[in-house]
Amino acid sequence: MKVKVLSRNPDDYVRETKQDLQRVPRNYDPALHPFEAPREYVRALNATKLDRVFAKPFIASLDGHRDGVNCMAKHPQSLSTVLSGACDGEVRLWNLMKRECIRTLQAHEGFVRGMCTRFCGTSFFTVGDDKTVKHWKMEGPAYGEQEEPIHTILGKTVYTGIDHHLREPVFATCGHQVDIWNEQRTSPLCSLTWGVDSISSVKFNPIEMYLLGSCASDRNIVLYDMRQSTALKKVILDMRTNTLCWNPMEAFIFTAANEDYNLYTFDMRFLDKPLMVHMDHVSAVLDVDYSPTGKEFVSASFDKSIRIFPVDKGHSREVYHTKRMQHVITVKWTSDNKYILCGSDEMNIRLWKANASEKLGVLNPREKAAMQYNQKLKEKFQHHPQIKRIARHRHLPKIIYSQAKELRIMREARRRKELNRRKHSKPGSVPLMSEKKKHIVAVLK
């Protein structure tokens, strides 16, 4: 005999925990839930407002240096460790979790010009104004031991920058020329020169590790190939490039921080025109670092602010500043894509959130879903004027604000003048110059 009963699947109505919301079967008939777009718009507006309300990016300030912070380095294995070198030759290791200095050493006389960690995370290198390259252990000396470097290389000229290969015991320094060193030797494996000038920064390509990029004070950016020990190409810009940084996810993309307040993203195969000119700073850009996802980068500027740019956008999505932060000399994006560190003139290292309104700590699944939904809504309605206005609104220090305004006026005036010149001269004699091409002086082979 067959017995017919009503049966329901307990999965449909039983909660996992007491704290869960009651499961309510829902009818998704669109006729029952009208006004989708207006309702979502209101939600998006609220999300945007809340996003601004909760935007508190500043986390901590690490103080302890007795002079301006000149360079920083990330630990390759530990997210909580960061190294910094100051203008008085002092190097400090910091624990970000505890927000305290865990080690201090007097590395050089004069500036610490550059520093980098070895890929294994057991040691690091510093270069200083005293014409030396020093190799240090990451761990401090045992009790009673002297604080001494593992190796010291005495050079003939001042080294201004250093970078380590990601896989091999090879590092590169720059000064009068780019030197490639083996860790075991006291003389460089090879020296790469192209013209005579002081080179301010050298960086290994993190993906194709035989490639190097450097920028010199005669306004050029030079690319090198370590395997063939030869330079590849040189591009000369309007003004001096301070540093460059390679995209960690795209082998041929790098961004250069320039003195003319702009950043230029290049494809190294097509150097005659940058892919993107990023402008928003109102003073020289001193440092740039890519996010580990390769989607964004952060730049430090002499205008006492740091900005976050999307790689494919010409303007920044975020600007961070505080009253006490002076000229920002160095900036780093942490390897977990969550935080930004910046070292500035006034001896502090500051820790920021990469996403200003992000909630730190573990999120509930519901919280996470809500966050993602809000994110999606903001994205969906980003073109609506109110939402755009609220999302874009940032408070700026008066100096930056007025200077930005001034720059805007100047740019407009220049544009207008060019327009007038074109109008009043023979057609074709004043060619239209794109903003991207305008800043490239020459590309040398």
Place this chain on the structure above:
Amino acid sequence: MAAEKEAVKNEPALSDPEEEEEEDDEVAAKKHQQLVETLSTLAGGKRPRAAERTEASRYISEYDVGGGGANEKVLLSELLKPVSTSSALGSIRKQLSKVRQTKAVQLPLSKEENERVVREAAYTQTSQALAKWDPIVRQNRNAEQLVFPLQQDCVTVAPIEEVISNWKPRTPLEEEIFNLLHKTQQPVKDPLLTPHEKASLKAMSLEEAQLRRMELQRARALQSYYEAKARRERKIKSKKFHKLLRKGKSSKVLQEFEMLRKCNPEAALEQLEKMERARIEERMSLKHQNKGRWAKSTVIMAKYDLEARQAMQEQLARNKELTQKAQPTSDSEEDGKDLEADGGLVPDVINEGHVGVDPDNPWMLGKASAESKEEPRVPEDSVGDGMEEEEPTMSNEEALLQDFAERRQGLRCLQVTSEAQGLDGEEAALMLPDVLPPAPPSPGPEEPLLREKLERLRTLEDMEALEPEEVVQREQSVQSEGAEPLQPVQAELLSQADGGRTAAAKKTGKRQSLIDLKAVLADTSTSMQCPLVPRVVQDELESTTDQRQVIREAFASDNVVADFVKEKRRAEQDGKPKAVDLVLPGWGEWGGTGLQPSTKKRRRFLIKPAPGPPRKDQHLPHVIISEQRNISAAAHQVNQLPFPFESSQQFERSIQAPVGSTWNTQRAFQRLTAPQVITLPGHIIQPISAEDANLIRQTDQEKAAGQKPALDLISLSKCHDRRRASKKKSWKR
């Protein structure tokens, strides 16, 4: 060779005259010749003899080439002619030919240029090498979702046997547990059967098991038969049957009791006690206290139904019977008390009709008196008559209903066609159903249907003819149609029909329209007179009417429809283009106080504008369409088409598709709101490497292979699982 021979032949001819002329030289020449000869013999090879001059010439060539003078050129081929013949000069010949082929070596390049060449070559080479990253970069840029770090440490699941075999107990507790497990020989591998289980499996043979199974089956079948029978019996609705059954049982018990009394008095006593006990229990159970659902329903039914009343009386009698034992002595004295006591038990409704009639409640005596039956007869009969009258009408109703159903179908078809023709009216009707005025009840067989399908059956003409005065008129006409003096209930019903909001009201309205209105109203009036109508119900009716009245009074001034019509009229007036009055008083004629510009001037300078285009809502009586820009809303609207979109339709579509969980299922919601970049907290993201690139490609291929929809979520959940599994934290504390 021929030239050599010639040279040899020429020799004597040349030497003769020389010998004659230069005798001094002869000796030296001979000596020289001798030397040459000896040398040649030493070398052992033939040596070409020096050619001697056979003809007079200023320039004597060493070789036998005719020197034509200073102007003549000596060709290399001519020079080589003799060489080609001699095999000894082969190497020289080769060198010569080489010299002829290769050009001169150029100057070496300068260092700068050299470097430049090297650089160019290296640059093109690296550029080409970097091109391999192009597809990966493109893919990452276009990816809907990227999970970082790209290479996640996979958690492999080791089989439990391996884990167990590797594991050894260390602590005493662990050892104890291990010993226990080994003692009972608890298996750790599949199949998980203890030795006991295995033994029991072995113990029973196949036949035995089958037999046992058959027995069990039979038993189960029998049980189910009995159950089915019992259920069938229980389901029988006939009360008679059950009564008989019960009576049969009780009579059986009585018979048994009689039998026992004769043969076994002790047992009979016991039986008696049992019966007594049963009686007490029944009394205690409050079964006949008239408080159950049945009792209540029968109380309500009692006024209509004779049977119900009888049943009720029986019930009361039984109650009396049961309660009598408790007070065996009191008969007349405590009647009043009983009355009072029973007042709580028996609903007043039953008694009320009789309380006024006679103070001695015949029901309380336990017998239904003839008088009591007779007395309420009169109203009851009337009720019964009413019922009887209604019954044929009801049957008529059914016929009518069928008729109407058929018509309705026909109408529906019509509606479909009308919908296809003019959607506007339909939409309009759907848009503001609340604002619609109530349909005035009008005569004719079709009317009730129209009211039933208020929104659909309404035509545009009706809407246009909608004016508040007319509504009033219609109401009046309806009232006049009612003709006979309306009782309050009727008015109530009408008002309900007018409201047309609540379902109940609708039902009554419908019913009423189907049944002959007057007859029903008459019936209700008669039933009102019946003293047996429960007062509670009456009160309820009154209270509802009161409510309605109150609400109506409260909102007496509100006439939504009229307000709307006014508003619309105002909007129409505002929308019309206005005439421009350019009349200047006193221009071209006398002006001053009390003087008006002449009509001629006024007509001339009053510029009448062309009537604007017809309003879009002119055929939609309950809609106001305003085409003016709403400034407060404009602040929130997008003015320009944003960049990635190519048409406004595209953009609108992107906005209109909702992503929230209010409109989407959970799964769709998750998929729609999946973030573009997922990073795991506390994980270091390394730069992309060749292995990662391979990984990406593989996933891409998988995607292309087909598990497209679920993949994102899977990967998402996967990474979560991974994170949970490997609690590796890079934050060193």
